[in-house]
Amino acid sequence: MTDRLYYQDAYLTTFTGMVIGQKTQDGGLWLALDRSAFYPTSGGQPYDTGVLRYPEGEAYVTDVQVEGDTVWHRVDREVPPRTQVEGEIDWPRRFDHMQQHGGEHILAGCIWNLFGGVTRGLHLGQEDSTIDVTMPDGRVHLSPQEMEELEEMANRRIQQDAPIKSWFPDEAELDSLPLRKPSAVKEHVRVVAAGDFEMVPCGGTHPGSTGQLGMLKIISIIPAKGKMRVCFVAGMRALKYYQTLYSACQQAGSLLSAGADTLPQAVEKLQANLTQARYDAVQWQKKASQALAAQLSSQAERLGEYVLVVHQAEGADMEGLKTLAQQLIAKPHTIALLAASQQEGGVVTFARGELVQLDMAKLLRDSGAKGGGRPDFAQGKAGSLAVLETAVQAIRGLYST
Ligand SMILES: [Zn+2]
Known part of the structure; x- marks a missing residue:
């Protein structure tokens, strides 16, 4: 059996004990x-880490678990039985856990007082912590106003700097206490109370007063397995969260020449400008393509009644070739054989006007390109732009007089 020293004093960082x-x-x-004094993982609060010192050396504690009434410490080296050790816990890690855990009590108490929501469990994570709540009407969200109200109540209770106490009441006293939740165990029940607004059974470690929680901020509220999951940070983590947001807002603000409070409007304006610029670019591309189509048509090779346009476009993609081809074949006697080189090989577009009797998809494949399409319009990829010359020769063979 292990005498758990943190029950009496959550601020105890060093102690002596025997293996x-x-x-x-x-x-x-x-x-x-x-x-x-090492806290074993339980009740949603993770284990402490630290060191055990003894005359021959020191062993690092990397995990702590409880089994029955014994606390087990995972260590990185063997320590002989009956050795007297001096333990020291990693205080910044523990105090952070105390702040998050204490924050959970305050938050859960406020959710109960404001909405009648019952907290089902705490998960204390590396970055933030979550509680899963069952709301009386089964909903899994809070409105923005309710969330604000909840945060304000929690932070008012923190600022009251009310004492947080814990003790082991006897059965008669336990029955008389106004607990927010009933105890999961029957014997040796430990009760934790914060001011006159929170009282629950709990075996965890907490700060001595609510003021030491510093601040509590809700990060998100999302549905999780039919419950409402409230994600929050408290204490130093709340400051870190604010620092992260502040830095991000500052950077975004300086990029957009806006203050943090006008960032949404600045982004909205930027989006509107971008939409306009994209529209303008499309219009310009269309115009440029029209001009090019007119120029190519005027210089095109005549094959009897047909007009053969052959063009290798610099830097065009499949979409660019498509637009140009569409403009060219608006003239019903036109055959357009277009290509553009790319990193590996190139892309080709073969198209024809409505008065040309040719299967362009077949021509595309017969020329050695991979792809297909309709009889009047085909696109594909080619290992080399030699396919363009093959197709040109095929057309000339068909229509030269
Ligand atoms: Zn607790």
Whole structure:
């Protein structure tokens, strides 16, 4: 059995204890101590890390788990049984967990008071924490106004700097306490209370007063397995979150010559400008393509009643060739054989006006390109632009007089 020192004092960072057990599990070495301030993963709060020092050296604690009433410490080296050790927990990690865990109590209490929502579980993550809530009407969202109201109430309770206390009441006292949630266990129930607004059974570690939570910010509210998942940060994480947002807003603001509060309008304006610019570009491309089509038609080779336009476009893509071809074959006697070189080989577009009796898809494949289309319009890829010359020869063979 381990005397869990954090029950009495969540601020205890160093302690002495004795190795009373040893085991190998999950590929690691674990030690049991007769007393420990290390918090084992439980109730949604992750384990502490730290170090165990003894005369011959020191062992790092990389995981802590509880089994029955014994706390097991995963260590990176063997420590002989009955060794007296001095433990030291990684305080910044623990205090961060205390802030998030305490934040969960405040948030869950406010959700209960404001909406009658019941919290089903806490997950304390590396970046942020989540609680899953069952709302009385089954909904899985809060309105923006409700979210604001919830955050304001939580932060008012933090600013009250109300004491957070924990104790083990006897059965009679436990029955008389106004707990927000009933206890999951019957014996040895630990109760945690914050001011006069929060009281639940809990075995975790918490700051001594709500003021030490600093600030609480909700990050998101999303549906999760039929419940409402509230994602939040508290304490130093809330400051870090603000710093990240501040930096992002500053950078975006300087790019857009706007303040943080006018960023949405600046982005809206930018989007409108972009839409206009895209429209203008399409119009210009159309005009340029029309001019090119007119020029190519005027210089085209005449094959009896037909007109053969052969053109290799610089830097064009499939779409550009398509637009140009469409303009060329508006004239019903035109045959357009267009190509553009690309990194590997090229792209080709073979098209014809409505008075030309030719299957352009067949011509495209017969010339050695890969692709297809309709009898009057085909597109494809070619290993080399030699296919263009093959197609030209084929057309001349058919129509030269
Ligand atoms: Zn707690």
